[in-house]
Amino acid sequence: MQKITSLPADDALPGWYHTSKPRTPRPAHVGQTQTRWAIVGAGLTGLAAARQMALNFPDDEIVLIEAQEVGFSPAGRNAGFAIDVPHDIGAKDYIGDITTAKRVLKLNTLGQDYLRDIVKTHGIECQMSDSGKYQAAVSGAGIAVLEAYRSGLEKIGRETQMIDERDLPDHIGISYYKKALFIPGTVLVQPSALVKGLADSLPSNVTLYENTPITSIDYGDKVTLMHDNGTITADKLILANNAFASDFGFLKRTLLPTFLYGSLTRPLNEEEQARLGGKPVWGVIPAHPFGSTIRRTVDHRILVRNSFSFNPNGRPREHLLKRYIENHRRSFERRFPMLSGVNLEYSWSGAICLSENHEGFFGQLAPNVYGALCCNGLGITRGTATGKLLADMIAGERNELIDFLLASPGPNKTPPEPFLSIGVNSVFKWGQFRAGLEV
Incomplete structure (x- = not known):
């Protein structure tokens, strides 16, 4: 018997959740259920795995x-960038081995295409936009990163556009950055609206139980998941719960539950939109990994996302959120002096799962137990792709990408x-200090 000692419990004001279309959650599980397949975690990985398993x-x-x-939960709390291109922060050109980079590109593109098809087929309203992304820099060190990354992307045949300071306001409205590398291919979404839509369009042979935290688990000839109001016994289990997999007895002392913090403004009125200028939808990724991610959304809000903490139990800490809201306000004011009257309407924390060597887990964890875990900050594309591919692997399929993931x-x-x-x-702390004005 494996007792689960840490249960998910996120803070109350995730802006994406509250500004997306409300839905009626599926009922919690009650009683005793037996099934062939059980999946724990209805984030992007679990939703993709469930859909593909059903097919x-x-x-x-x-x-x-x-x-x-x-x-x-965390899948609805990220910055909403479905990124296709690889980004190896350990390589001088941020690409590294060309063969590996091309496979990563193919993997990420698979995730994008899978999501695009579902969104189109089911008419999911999630503000999906093929807007690309701007990798932007304030400092000389940041500009050097952009130049190196551009060189690396050229090696795998990806077109980019370097935009100088004088031209940036035509793109993003603000003149804070000295240079930006525009990379087509990134898809921007409203992440909570996306996962809500994915959940509500699952095939008919998927039964979703929400608000059902598993409190203990018994691994035997079958896997029995226990919670406060019943049990679910499955022939096979798929874990898609990232760092909480450690509480289920796997990958202990390898997964790093890391929290990032985001704030979303109220909608800009027409006069404020005109004052800002630039394109109506865009997303900026910082040149420095500890800098600020900024977005202008379809519904005319501004997202600011920065600040990190490591919370080993996978749960948020209220005092850190209060502290980091001040970071968001300062970052917003530096970039948007023309929007001084615009307040931050929602602020929240959201977990991502990192590993020290930037590798995830894919495959079989134990007899009757499989997992697709730890996307290292690429949950939308990587989580979707690995969830789908794990379901295909379980069904007996092998291909280049499955073999690539299994070789990790x-x-x-x-x-x-x-x-x-x-x-x-x-x-x-040191990384955020060194990021300087990139924050």
Whole structure:
């Protein structure tokens, strides 16, 4: 018997969730259920795995279990960038090995295409926009990153456009940045609206239970998942719950539950939109990994996302959110002096799963247990692609991308506590300090 000691419990004001179309959550599970397939985690990975499992096994019921409400948990709290291009921060040109980079590009593109098809087929309203992304820099060091990345992207045949300071206002309305590398191919979405739509369009042989946190699990000839109001017994289990997989007994001391913090303004009125100028929809990724991500959304809001913390139990910390809202306000004011009267309407934290060596896990964890875990910040595309491919692998398919994922060494082991928390949070603090005006 494996007892789950840490349960998801996110903070209350995720802006994407509250500004997307409301939906009625599926009922929580009650009683005893037996099924062939169970999936834990209804984020992007779990939703993709459930959909593809249902297609691969049309005569079987697929049970999908979510601890909170779909769209409220981490999948609905990211910045909404569905990124196609690779970005190896350990390589001088941010691309590294060309063969690996091309496979990563193919993997990310698979995730994009899978989502595009579902969104179009089911008419999901999630503000999906083929807007590309701007990788922007304030400092000389940041500009050097852009030049190196442009060189790396050219090696894999990706077109880019370097935009100088004088031309940037025509693109994003603001003159804060000194230079930006425009990279076509990124898709922008409203992440909570996306996952809500994915959940509500699942095939009929998927049964989704929301607000059903698993409290213990028994691994045997079958897998029995227990919660406060019943049990679910499955022949096979798929884990798509990222860092919480450690609580289920797997990948211990390898997964780093990392929290980023975001704020969303109220909608800009027509006069404020005119004052800002630039394109109506755009997204900026910082040249420095600890800088600020900025977006202008379809519904005329501004997103500011920055600041990191390592929370080893996978749960948010209210005092950190209060502290980092001030970072958001300063970052917003530096970039948007023409919008001084615009307030931050929503602020929240959201977890991503990182590993020390930037590798995820894909494949079989134990007899009757499979997992697609740890997307290292690329949850929309990578999570979607690995969820689909894991379902295909379980159904007996093998292809280039499945073999590529299976060949990964997986996440590295990390030091024990308290050294891990001290070390990771020190790296985050130093990184944010070094980012300077990129924040």
